[in-house]
Amino acid sequence: MTVIKGGLSMFKKRIGITQRVMKHPRYNEVMDCLDTNWANLLTAMDMLPIPLPLMSPDFTLEMWKELKLDGLILSGGNTLVDFADETDTPESLSPERDAYEKALLNAAISTQIPVLGVCRGLQLINVYFGGQLVKIKGHAGTRHPLIAENNNASFLFPSEVNSFHDCAVPRDNLGENLIALAHDAEDNIKAFCHTHHKVLAIMWHPEREVPPFKSDCQLIKGHFGI
Template identity: 35%
Template sequence: MKLVAVSQRRVSGREERDCLDRAWPEFLAACGLVCAPAPGAPRLLDAWLERLRPQAVLLTGGNAAPGTGQDDVCPERDAVERALILWAGENRLPLLGVCRGAQMLNHFHGGALRPLPGHVATRHGLASGEGAPALPADANSYHHYGLLPDDLGAGLRALALAPDGSVELFAHAALPQAGMLWHPERQAPFRQEDMALVRAFLEVTP
């Protein structure tokens, strides 16, 4: 099974913690992947990557993405995820960003984010863009900020849109990188359509 480096959410309180939704290891295992949570300290990342040599990268949700002006920002996590994007690109390894991870990937490529009313704790349909893979009928939605097609960064193209025209799925034209604004791990049971998308983007072979 392919080993995937997975970024973690930073939670602050009486003590700071890096944490991961328990659904992610289960979902990735169902997709034929082994979850390897990445350290949240940038200074530790190079040695960790050199020792484990993951074969794919997943950027997860949680925390505010840079450029949104929200309170739940985490510059240290931003640095870790930028390093993971760079490392995946240099090594031509597949990378998928989910929710905040997709926002971070778009930001990395010079894209913009904007407030999107009506995208928190709801569901909506999905419309396929040109060259889109097979999509589920609808998607869950938990993000305050998102993007329109004109907000996409350099080299990125929209593959799926929400009914309001905002981007729900995008991919890079030259690199094996993609972003998904919905949360496949929060579906119970996991949907075959979501697992097929993640397998395709993270290049899981049968």
């Protein structure tokens, strides 16, 4: 058994992270699932990952106060129900997760806690602020160049990123008070931040790069104040 010297107090930040909802066909179970790469990535940056179980939005604020989180990550997985089409299976959708994450985002904003959206997380944040999504093909399981916005002088991004999504945010569909930070060759927004909330979102998966990109680590650490 590995013993952590100094205990959990050695971590500089406590970061809540949401999880993919999966339905097990054999056992008739609905499960919270999180890639173990997230734990590897965050602990390497002196952050303690706290997986957040799917629960009723009614309990969100009480849970939030008890956990005393320093940050929130809205992770990937599960198409947003309002933007699903015939290509999405019922098992890939979770209206409960959609509602829960919106409640978490609201709690984080109201308490001025930094939020990082990843892939689906970016999409949910965009919708939360009144933006829209469109279905897109050829962006799942591939890589493509990332183009930084001309006004982006504060964030350092990788020059190429992974891509695992089938919903996109065209520039004209960006939500209110969201500032585009990077886009792809088709001018779909790949990263944005909010004008006055501590909200940052990226469409790629930093946890799926092994070893992780240095620029991704700097981005995450900077956003959560490490």
